[in-house]
Amino acid sequence: MVAELIGAVAAVCAGGLVYLAAAARVVKQYERGVVFRLGRLYGDVRRPGFTTVIPGVDRMRKVNMQIVTMPVPAQEGITRDNVTVRVDAVVYFKVVDPAAAVVNVEDYRFAVSQMAQTSLRSIIGKSELDDLLSNREKLNQGLELMIDSPAVEWGVTIDRVEIKDVSLPDTMKRSMARQAEADRERRARLINADAEYQASKKLAQAAHQMADTPSALQLRLLQTVMAVAAEKNSTLVLPIPVELLRFLERGRETGPRASAGDDARAPEGAEATQELEGAQELAKGDALESAEALEGAAAAEAARTPEDAQASADDALGATEEARKAMEALRHAVEQ
Numbered sequence: 001m002v003a004e005l006i007g008a009v010a011a012v013c014a015g016g017l018v019y020l021a022a023a024a025r026v027v028k029q030y031e032r033g034v035v036f037r038l039g040r041l042y043g044d045v046r047r048p049g050f051t052t053v054i055p056g057v058d059r060m061r062k063v064n065m066q067i068v069t070m071p072v073p074a075q076e077g078i079t080r081d082n083v084t085v086r087v088d089a090v091v092y093f094k095v096v097d098p099a100a101a102v103v104n105v106e107d108y109r110f111a112v113s114q115m116a117q118t119s120l121r122s123i124i125g126k127s128e129l130d131d132l133l134s135n136r137e138k139l140n141q142g143l144e145l146m147i148d149s150p151a152v153e154w155g156v157t158i159d160r161v162e163i164k165d166v167s168l169p170d171t172m173k174r175s176m177a178r179q180a181e182a183d184r185e186r187r188a189r190l191i192n193a194d195a196e197y198q199a200s201k202k203l204a205q206a207a208h209q210m211a212d213t214p215s216a217l218q219l220r221l222l223q224t225v226m227a228v229a230a231e232k233n234s235t236l237v238l239p240i241p242v243e244l245l246r247f248l249e250r251g252r253e254t255g256p257r258a259s260a261g262d263d264a265r266a267p268e269g270a271e272a273t274q275e276l277e278g279a280q281e282l283a284k285g286d287a288l289e290s291a292e293a294l295e296g297a298a299a300a301e302a303a304r305t306p307e308d309a310q311a312s313a314d315d316a317l318g319a320t321e322e323a324r325k326a327m328e329a330l331r332h333a334v335e336q
Helices: 002-023 098-103 108-126 129-134 136-154 170-212 214-230 242-261 266-303 306-335
Strands: 024-027 031-037 049-052 058-064 068-078 084-095 156-167
Touching: 002 024, 024 031, 031 098, 058 098, 068 108, 068 156, 084 108, 084 129, 084 136, 098 136, 108 136, 108 156, 129 136, 129 156, 136 156, 170 214
Parallel strands: none
Antiparallel strands: 024 049, 031 058, 068 084, 084 156
16 A cells, blocks of 8 residues: 555656656746747746746747847949949847737748848938948938838837948949049149249249349349259359340340431430440440350369359359349440
8 A cells, every 4th residue: 555655656756747847948048938828928928047838738939139130131223323333231130029029020030131131222222322432320320210110010129230331333443533533633733733823922022022132133143053053063054134135136126227217316326326336245245254154163063172163153143243234234325
C-alpha cells in the first residue's frame, strides 16, 4: 500500500515537472511576449523575466524591442530637373507596441522596408539634384514623415532616416566639374580685376603727387636704376621723356611751314626759328649725351662692380636733368 502511494506521488511529481517544463517561458530584457490563447490575444504583454503559459492552449510570440538598422536598397529615379540618379538610404526604427506589431501587420520588417523604398522613390521625383546633394537634412525629415505615418498603425516608430549616397552619371559629373571650374575662374578674374582697379587708383594718386613734386619722379627713377643695377643685369634701360620727342617732331614740322607760308614776318619769324633751331640742336646734343650715359651705364653693368654701377646711375641722372632742361627750353621757344 505504501509502495503504491509512493509510486503515485512520484508519478504526480514527474507529471508536474513535465508540465512546468512545457509551460515555462523566459522573456529577455530587450523582448516582450504576446500571448495568444486559442488564437485570441490574451492579457497584457508579458514583461521580461520568467513567465508561464498553458501548454497546448497558449502560444507566446516574442517581439524584439531594440532599434533596428535597415538599409534601403539603391533606388533609381529621375529628379524634378530631369537628372537620372541612384539613391540609397538607411532607416532606424523600433517597435513600441508589440501587440500591434504582431496583430496588425504580417511582417513589420518587410512592411517598413517596402514603405522606405517607395518613399525614397517619391522623394527623388519631388526633389532637384542640388537638394539631393546639399540639402539632405530637409529630405531626411520629409522621408521620415512619409515612412512614419503608416508605421504608427503597425506599432512601429521611425527613429531617423538618412540618405547615404547619391550616384550620378559620368556625363553629369563631368558637367558639374566644368561648372565648378568655370565658377572658380570667374571669381579669380573678378578678384584680379578688383586688384588692378585698386592698384590703378593708387598709381593715379602717386602720379598726381609726383606731378606736384618733379624731384620725387627723379628720385623714383634713380631708385629704379639702382634696383636694376643691383640685380647684375647686362642691360640698363633708361627712359627718355616722351615730351622731348614730341617737341622735336613739332619743331621740325613748324619750321618749314613758317618759312614757306609767310615771308612778311621775316624779322620776328627768323628770330623764333633761330631760337627753335638752337633749342633743337641743344636737345639733340642732350639726347646724344643721354645715349652716351646709357652706354656708360651698360658698360658699368657689364663690369658688375658697385662703384661703376653708382657712377653710371649718377651719369644717367645728369643726362635726364639735361634732357629736362632742353625740354623746358623747347617749350619756352614754342611759347615765344
